[in-house]
Amino acid sequence: MIETLTNRYYQFEFNLSNSNWKIAMHDIPNKLIEGAKLGWHIRSSKRKKLYATHWRWLEIERPENIPSPHGPLQQIKLRSHLDQHGLSTSITFGLPLGYPLFLWKLQVENLGANPVYIERLDSLIIKQHSSRLQLGGNIDIYSPMNSLAFFSNGWQSWSYCGAYQADAKPVRSRLGPFQKPMVINHGTPDMKNRGMFSSDMFAVIGDTVQRSAWLVGYLSQQQQFGTIEADIRDCEPFIHMWANGDGVQLEAGKQISTDWACLCSLNVDDPDPLGEYLEGVARQHKLDQSMIK
Secondary structure, three states: OEEEEEOOOEEEEEEOOOOEEEEEEOOOOOOEEEEEEEEEEEEOOOOOEEEEOOOOEEEEEEEEEEOOOOOOEEEEEEEEOOOOOOEEEEEEEEEEOOOOOEEEEEEEEEOOOOOEEEEEEEEEEEOOEOOEOOOOOEEEOOOOOOOEEEEEOOOOOOOOOEEEEOOOOOOOOOOHHHOHHHHOOOOOOOOOOOOEEEEEOEEEEEEOOOOEEEEEEEOOOOOOOEEEEEEOOOOOOEEEEEEEEEEEEEOOOOEEEOOOEEEEEEEOOOOOOOHHHHHHHHHHOOOOHHHHO
16 A cells, blocks of 8 residues: 655655655656655663564554645645554654645654663655665666765855765864864764765765755754765765664653654755755744745
8 A cells, every 4th residue: 555645845644564665856857865764762761772673553544734834735644553662653744735845754752661762753754774674765867877965054154065976085184083072073984985975964975977966954943963884985875863862761651753854856056955944943843934045
């Protein structure tokens, strides 16, 4: 069974049989993300780690329009059966009717008798990777070999922010460990190899030849700090985006949710390529949008 959402920009499909989802553009049907997964890393004790990317769905809320900071929002919500630890997972997907943004969030509720510890909530997992289990998906941005680039957003104002080619290495200060705690978030991987990068809150994966790109990130950091890592050494990049739980204790009867994750198609040559995303961030925080012009 497949649930769908659509606006004038995107067509979204969620496959209930395997928990995969797909987002495609109406005007560029071959520009899409498909087979993407979500998941979580949780500890049921100080030592025992749990990992989930696939759930059996107990309840599906059919598509409906609800008010939001982004105007009418089409959304569907799925809730899983309880697992053996009493955890219930909910996923909400949303498409604003008037903006070219795709939104989703993950929520975990502890209905068991004991607390659990949240390591991270995975909002986006794309492409099989030999060192990671149960991952999958594909992102298509018309990319020939070695033409990918990654835009990294820094942790704070002294952190490096800029675009990397696939053969580049992450920029790091010669101060090394003396400066690292200040400019790199503790929950963000410190990448050292060529073609492997990380970013905070949002990132852009693009094609320098076709000038096409996807932005992935979060509209806010009110619940957790968000992290993106990517491997763009070939034309099928590995992308992983998650909300850092930092081992926070989730008591019985309590729940935790990510901020809205966001996906946005970009034209690299647009005079303001990040404009739609930044305006979405402003709306989410109820800011005067003239402040970001």
